[in-house]
Every structure is written in C-alpha cells, then in structure tokens.
Amino acid sequence: MSKHFPGDDDDIIAAAREGFLEEAQDNLRQFEQGLLAMEQDPGDAEAVNSAFRAAHTIKGGAGLFGFQAVVGFTHEVESVLDRMRDGLLAVTEPGMALLLQGRDQMERLVHAVRDGTEGDAELEAISQRLGEQLRQLRGESAGPAAPASATAAPEDIPASNGEGDGVWHLSLRLGVDALRNGLDPMSFIRYLDTLGEVEGIRTLAEAVPELLLLDPEGCCLGFEIRLRSPADRQTIVDVFEFLQDDCELEVLAPDASAADYQRLLAQRAADEPAREALLAHWQALGMARLLEAPEPADSAPPTTADSPEPAATSVAPRPAAAPPRAEERRGGARDRRAGGEESRFIRVRADKLDHLIDLIGELVIASSGAQVAAQQERSTRFGEAAQRIHDLVQEARDGALGLRMVPIGETFSRFQRVVRDVSKELGKDVALQITGGDTELDKSMVETIADPLMHLVRNSLDHGLETAEDREAAGKPGQGTLALHAYHESGNVIIEVSDDGRGLNRDRILAKAVERELVSPDSVLDDEQVYRLIFEPGFSTAAQVTNLSGRGVGMDVVKRNVESLRGQIKVASTPGRGATMQIRLPLTLAIIDGFLTQVAGVSYVLPLESVAECIETPPGFMLGEHGACGCFDLRGEVVPYIDLRRSFGHDGPRPTRQSLIVVHSTDSRIGLLVDRLLGEYQTVIKPLGSIFQHLEGIAGSTILGSGEVALILDVPSLERLQIRQPRHLATSPIHTSRTAHPSA
Structure with missing residues (x-):
C-alpha cells in the first residue's frame, strides 16, 4: 500500500484553487462580453444567459473553496441578471454601468483571493456600497448591506411555490466517477449552508465494497440531508449543477406527503435490507412522523397540466425535453464536462512549454551540425540521414511553435470595454469593429503588444474620432467607427488600428516639429515622413493635457515596444476621412x-x-x-x-x-x-x-x-x-x- 504524505492533499487543493482562479478570469471576460452585448442589444437573450452563466460559475466555484466575499457579492450581481433574464427588470444604461462596476469588483475580489488580502476593509466597503446599489436596482429596500464576506442573506434568496421557510429533504447518490472527475462532494454539501441551515445529514456507506475490492478513485457514497431554507427548488437544485452528470438527486419539498417519502423509499431501496437501512437513517434524522399513515404509491392522483407542481423533484436522470429555462441554467456547466468541446484541451504551464521550445532550438542547432558533418565527410548515406533528421526537426519545430500560438481575438475583445468607457467619458458615439480575431500570434508577443494597442486605441478615441455634432456637420454619420483588424501576410502578422475620424493634421504636425527643432523650416518632406514625427519622444500636438493624452508620452514607447518584437509600425492618413496605424510583426520570436x-x-x-x-x-x-x-x-x-x-x-x-x-x-x-x-x-x-x-x-x-x-x-x-x-x-x-x- 502506498504511503500517504500529509502534503499531498494540500498540493491537490492548491492546484484546484489555482485552476479556479484561472477559470475565473476566463469567466470574467465572458461576463464582460455578455454585458457589452446586452448594452448594444437589450433583446439578445443569449447575451443575458451567457453573462448569467459566467457569474453563476464564478459564484459556484468560489463557494466550493469557501471564498465567501466572492460568493456574497457575485450573488448580488447574479440576482440582478436573473431579474433581467426573466423580463422583470429592463436593461438600461445606468443598470449596465452598475453591472460593469460589479464586474470590476468581482475581479478585485478574485485578485484579493490570489493575493491573500480577502479581508481588506476598503474592498469590503466597496462591496457593501455596490451591493446596496444593486439591491436598489432590482427594486428591493435599501437597508444596511450585509458584509461582503457573509453568505447571501435569506431575504435575498427567492422563495416560490408557496413553500416558504421549511425543511427540504435531499437524497443524493454519487456516481462512481465523481471523485475521478475531480469533484469534492463535501464542497457542494457545505455550500448548502449559504442557502439556510443543514439540520441533519446521514452518510450512506452500505455500497462501499471490501477493502481488497475498493477502487481508491471510485465513489460509492450517498447522503440523506435535511435542509431548512427559504430558497426555492430550482435554487437548491442549482447547487449541484456541476455534479449533475455524476449524481442522482431527489429533492422533496417541505410540504411533501408521506406518499412522496414512500415513493422515494421504493426508488432507493431495491430489497428489504436496503429498505430497513434507509429507514434507520431517516429515523435518525427525526423523520419518523413523516412516514406515518402512508398512502399507497399507486393511489396518487395523476398529474395534469393544471395540477400544482409535485412536491418531489428528481433531477437525474434528466428528462429528454427539459424546459429551456433549466437548460439555460445548466448548459454552461454541462458543456464544460465530459463530451464537451473543452474536454479536448488541457492546460500546460508556460515554463514547461518554453523549455520544450528551448529543446527544439537545440535540436535545430544539432541538426545543422549533422548536415555540416555530412558535407565534410562527403558521405551520401550520412547526408540523406542528416537531411531526414533535418526535415523531422523542422516539423517538430513548427508543431512546438504552434503550441504557443494563440488567437489575437482575445486581446481585441478586451478593448470593447475600453471603447465603451472612454467614448462615454469623451461624449462620443463610437462603434468597435473587430475582424481577423482568429489570426494567431506567439503568446509572448500577444502579451507584449497589448499595451501598444491600448495606447493606439485610446489615441484614436481622443484625437482621431470627432463628436457626433462635429461628424454630422462634416457630412458623416453621427456614430464613429474604430476598427481592429489582423491578418497574415508573407510570414508576418499585420495588425491595423483604424478610425474614420478627422485624420492626422499634416500642417499642425510639421509646425510642431519645426517649433521643437526636429526639422528645419525649409525641409521638404512627404506625408509619410511627416507622420513619422509623431513617434519622436515627447512629441504632442494636443492643445491641453488631459487624463488621456497631451503629455507627449506614448507614441515613442509604442514604436519602441513594436521594434523590440522585431516589428515595424506605419501610419497612413487621409484628412477628414481617418487614419490607420499598421503594425507588422513576425509570427514568433523563438x-x-x-x-x-x-x-x-x-x-x-x-x-x-x-x-x-x-x-x-x-x-x-x-x-x-x-x-x-x-x-x-x-x-x-x-x-x-x-x-x-x-x-x-x-x-x-x-x-x-x-x-x-x-x-x-x-x-x-x-x-x-x-x-x-x-x-x-x-x-x-x-x-x-x-x-x-x-x-x-x-x-x-x-x-x-x-x-x-x-x-x-x-x-x-x-x-x-x-x-x-x-x-x-x-x-x-x-x-x-x-x-x-x-x-x-
């Protein structure tokens, strides 16, 4: 038998925690994109569902690890989205602005978990303030906000179907692969405490085999749980959405009859010993009176379309035609589980990938050395073998470099929020167009190019695009367009940032350059040479300094960063029609x-x-x-x-x-x-x-x-x-x- 080391569990938990934090960043991006799409088209149901799923996934993952500050605040955001999804709350500009602030606070809370600063008083104060505003938005009384680190307040948990604050019964049977799939059942059970109070729980271990037959990665447990909660059935079921493919869950409402319990008993117990064992667990939970005067299972009236919702609910196996609302709630988790598209992907540490690239580089050098030796030896067989090695190494090189290639669209999508916020700050109406987002670039270059692109985007918003009034006076549509475009060309990646604004003012740039003695007054320069002057250190034509521009710091840094990647940057402009900044980069740096x-x-x-x-x-x-x-x-x-x-x-x-x-x-x-x-x-x-x-x-x-x-x-x-x-x-x-x- 292998020896268990105390640090093993800690390492596993730390790895799972790190996985949650990485996934949270992906979900935050999905959440933001969903909100921005909602703002553009309030009737886009998929955008609302996408944002809701992302927030719910963050909340569920945080609950599994006990990150209550994240759970409590995300619940407030999720509740607003839930009302919007049900059509009970209109999608308005102030509401979207508040949800975007909530998204930023969620990110700060996740970063606090990573940095170990969860109890920061300032962060909790922001959560309280935003939480109160979110409650006011969804029409609830403002009152003092609960601390962000606390669990969701009972009054914030929806109650429906007249069930009220009663005791629910949960009968949970885990699938044999639950542990193998990386799930911790106790985390889900602990999460029930955020919905109310777990009054009793019994662990069913009758299905655990003898030690010699025990599969250490298999799960043979079941649980019978008594939960006092004002939550509705769907909220309780949603707690186990990540387990839904690896469990059988039966939920009995507080008003369930003795016949409901008898049906559950018949379903769970295949024979008399199993029946007696389950009854013993129920009696230990204080449920003896619920089994008195049972009604025959076959005497229950049939359920019709007009009948009230049954007191007992089964979520596994799922009906073939589940209601759309349930599918929307569960779809995000199911897609991420086995059989989904993401099951074909694995996460790899960047340093391991860099080490692989280094080894491939050494193979390239060794292959070249073998070819040189073959030429010196003038051996035909040696030369053919060296050439074969060279071809294989080249294929391995291309494959290894391909592992580091990522679509630039993820970087482009970050600018949707930037364009929205900056355009509103400047009082401009701007639409962002993104094309070529699937163009791939070396990951290290994507990270480095993000800041130069950010500056170019903000520069276009501030200097290039006009206000709606100025555009209409110039015969243009009131809404300006900022475009991000990427494509491959001759072994390079081309990234273009263009706008349909006023363009570069050639005379003004030249006059400023003469004033700063960058050029002599009698110089004869073509347009391209004049436009290159904007990349000189400290050069700016802004009339006044703002929080966006005017200090002459930025464009020279953009050029320097691009050239540090062995890239080039060009400028093209047409007065009154706009400007384009074109960045040309190599595919890889290794x-x-x-x-x-x-x-x-x-x-x-x-x-x-x-x-x-x-x-x-x-x-x-x-x-x-x-x-x-x-x-x-x-x-x-x-x-x-x-x-x-x-x-x-x-x-x-x-x-x-x-x-x-x-x-x-x-x-x-x-x-x-x-x-x-x-x-x-x-x-x-x-x-x-x-x-x-x-x-x-x-x-x-x-x-x-x-x-x-x-x-x-x-x-x-x-x-x-x-x-x-x-x-x-x-x-x-x-x-x-x-x-x-x-x-x-």
Whole structure:
C-alpha cells in the first residue's frame, strides 16, 4: 500500500484553487462580453444567459473553496441578471454601468483571493456600497448591506411555490466517477449552508465494497440531508449543477406527503435490507412522523397540466425535453464536462512549454551540425540521414511553435470595454469593429503588444474620432467607427488600428516639429515622413493635457515596444476621412527562418521574411568616400544602402565581387552590402548578454551548425544608426542626398 504524505492533499487543493482562479478570469471576460452585448442589444437573450452563466460559475466555484466575499457579492450581481433574464427588470444604461462596476469588483475580489488580502476593509466597503446599489436596482429596500464576506442573506434568496421557510429533504447518490472527475462532494454539501441551515445529514456507506475490492478513485457514497431554507427548488437544485452528470438527486419539498417519502423509499431501496437501512437513517434524522399513515404509491392522483407542481423533484436522470429555462441554467456547466468541446484541451504551464521550445532550438542547432558533418565527410548515406533528421526537426519545430500560438481575438475583445468607457467619458458615439480575431500570434508577443494597442486605441478615441455634432456637420454619420483588424501576410502578422475620424493634421504636425527643432523650416518632406514625427519622444500636438493624452508620452514607447518584437509600425492618413496605424510583426520570436550572409569572415543573419531580393552590385556602383551609407539605382528607383563592412568596422581587403541584399525597412526598402550570400538558415534566436544589449543594429545571436556564433541584424535600428542622424529630418530626405549614383 502506498504511503500517504500529509502534503499531498494540500498540493491537490492548491492546484484546484489555482485552476479556479484561472477559470475565473476566463469567466470574467465572458461576463464582460455578455454585458457589452446586452448594452448594444437589450433583446439578445443569449447575451443575458451567457453573462448569467459566467457569474453563476464564478459564484459556484468560489463557494466550493469557501471564498465567501466572492460568493456574497457575485450573488448580488447574479440576482440582478436573473431579474433581467426573466423580463422583470429592463436593461438600461445606468443598470449596465452598475453591472460593469460589479464586474470590476468581482475581479478585485478574485485578485484579493490570489493575493491573500480577502479581508481588506476598503474592498469590503466597496462591496457593501455596490451591493446596496444593486439591491436598489432590482427594486428591493435599501437597508444596511450585509458584509461582503457573509453568505447571501435569506431575504435575498427567492422563495416560490408557496413553500416558504421549511425543511427540504435531499437524497443524493454519487456516481462512481465523481471523485475521478475531480469533484469534492463535501464542497457542494457545505455550500448548502449559504442557502439556510443543514439540520441533519446521514452518510450512506452500505455500497462501499471490501477493502481488497475498493477502487481508491471510485465513489460509492450517498447522503440523506435535511435542509431548512427559504430558497426555492430550482435554487437548491442549482447547487449541484456541476455534479449533475455524476449524481442522482431527489429533492422533496417541505410540504411533501408521506406518499412522496414512500415513493422515494421504493426508488432507493431495491430489497428489504436496503429498505430497513434507509429507514434507520431517516429515523435518525427525526423523520419518523413523516412516514406515518402512508398512502399507497399507486393511489396518487395523476398529474395534469393544471395540477400544482409535485412536491418531489428528481433531477437525474434528466428528462429528454427539459424546459429551456433549466437548460439555460445548466448548459454552461454541462458543456464544460465530459463530451464537451473543452474536454479536448488541457492546460500546460508556460515554463514547461518554453523549455520544450528551448529543446527544439537545440535540436535545430544539432541538426545543422549533422548536415555540416555530412558535407565534410562527403558521405551520401550520412547526408540523406542528416537531411531526414533535418526535415523531422523542422516539423517538430513548427508543431512546438504552434503550441504557443494563440488567437489575437482575445486581446481585441478586451478593448470593447475600453471603447465603451472612454467614448462615454469623451461624449462620443463610437462603434468597435473587430475582424481577423482568429489570426494567431506567439503568446509572448500577444502579451507584449497589448499595451501598444491600448495606447493606439485610446489615441484614436481622443484625437482621431470627432463628436457626433462635429461628424454630422462634416457630412458623416453621427456614430464613429474604430476598427481592429489582423491578418497574415508573407510570414508576418499585420495588425491595423483604424478610425474614420478627422485624420492626422499634416500642417499642425510639421509646425510642431519645426517649433521643437526636429526639422528645419525649409525641409521638404512627404506625408509619410511627416507622420513619422509623431513617434519622436515627447512629441504632442494636443492643445491641453488631459487624463488621456497631451503629455507627449506614448507614441515613442509604442514604436519602441513594436521594434523590440522585431516589428515595424506605419501610419497612413487621409484628412477628414481617418487614419490607420499598421503594425507588422513576425509570427514568433523563438525560432525563425533566416538568411545567412558573411562580411569579412563574420556571419550575419537576417530574418528571411524581411529579404526582398539579392543582387550583385549594379554597374557604376561606387562606394562613398566617407561614411557607411549611400544610395544606388534599383531599376530606376533610388534606394539607400548600408555598407556592413564599414558599419561594423571590419578591416581587411574587400572581395572583388560583393552583393546587395534588398530588405523591407520601416517605411521603405534598403540595401545591405555584404561579401557573401550563404542562403536560408533555420535560426534559433539567443539573446545577447546584458553587457552587449546596448549594441545598436544587433537583435541577438545564433549558433551555426559548425559551432560558430552568428549575429542577427536589427535592420530598423541599423538604419537609424547609419542613415538617419539624431536630427535625421533636419536636412533633406534620404533620396535627395545620395553619395553615389550611376548617373552622377
């Protein structure tokens, strides 16, 4: 027999608790989305049911773990939604605003559970204040609010069917897989105390087999429970909704007759010994008088459509055609159980996934080393085996990276609340459109890009979109549109934030740049160069500082964060018609397809998706006498170039033939002059040590199959360093200041 360690149960409970907290965040998002959908369409029954299910799931999960502050407050929110769902309370703007405040308080309470600060006095005061407002909203007398940590007050629990505050009888039989499915029956029973008082309980262990036949993961228990509660039948049944697939529950109302108990006795007891055992449990619960003068089971009058609801209710097995209301209440839990879509998914710790990606990266390096060794040995069989390993490693790489890919739609959906709150604060009518939410991106990048997107969204709301009056005066619809769009393009993810507002004011931006000496007054700049000025540190055209903008802090940080992900950001604007901010990001940051080059014997890698073409130095190409950059003619287009040999200070003679790699830069194309082209190469990105992180133009390093280290180029940073001086727009634009050109 295995030895039981005292810490085992604590570890299991801690893991289950962490699972609840993670699931609570998902349910909070579902709750918020449901509320926002209700506000847009008050008649959307599915939105109301979705929000109700999310709140009820949070409340039920919190009750299982004894998080009473969460249970008590969520009950207040749930009660308002219940009345809205029944059509007893209208969906109004003040009501939705209060429910959204309630959602925020629920999140704070969940965070308090995670942080261990559940008893915070300020948090309890907020719960009391909001709880009182929620009771007033649903038409109940305001009175002093119960503490948030207390269970739901009896007067808040609905009573119906004339049952009143009586003693209910619950007969519960657990399924054999209840424990195996991770359910703790005692948690559900303890939760009954939130509905009233458990006056008596008997545990039925007659079905437990001998020790040698006992399945440690199987459940063979039953319970007979006496519950005094003013709650209605449905509220009591809902306590066990998470158990409904793993239990048989019979509920007898306080006014149940002796015949009802006799029918239950006949149902539960298959033979005379079982009957006597169950009767003994009932007598121990003080139920002897309920069994006096029993009526024959077959003498009960038939139930008709006009007959009152029966005193005894069975919830398992469920009828094939349950009422829609019951299905709505139970659907959320059932879908999450066995057979539902989510049963195909498992949660994996992020650090374990990162470790797997690291191992795949080492496999990529080892595979490259095997190919190099095969080439050196000039062995055909060795080369074929190395190539096969290479192909398998590449498949494993793609599969492992795919595990970290998540839809960006979850990030997009967070902005629904932001758009709602900010637009109301600014007095604007704004509709949010989301497309391409299923576009996948590396999880680490999704987390990093959320803040830049938040700033762009708030910036569009504050600066871009006009008030309804201004829009109508300009011949536009009164409601503005803010759009979030994502899609894949050439191995990159494109994210666009656009609006149909007033657009960027070119003259105002240029005047501000001249005022701040970012450009000279006689500069000749095209629109794209002017719009790039908004990313300069401290740049702002706002007339006054508000809590949203005006301090010149943000757009430069947006650009810096995007470029830290090896991304690029572009601006497009049409005066009077709106603006679009386009962010281009690589699919992943861990392992990329690279293009390997060499300069003075040193290897450099470029991200393959940024490479447009490779050409020999064109006829008449001449290096500038000074500096590491110049221009060349690419089929009639003047393109700037960077001489990597001079840029990185490599000495030694140049080869007689060099090549130009044309790459996509931030807003144009740029050439990189290298000595040799070595072709495509799977690149495992290794971060530089802290001592080298200040280096401009270098994004990281990788290890080649030969064991040598290659540096990964950061083209935007290199362009800023070599072509654009600190006051790069204080002179003429690049294409008019070429160093060498065939026609010169």
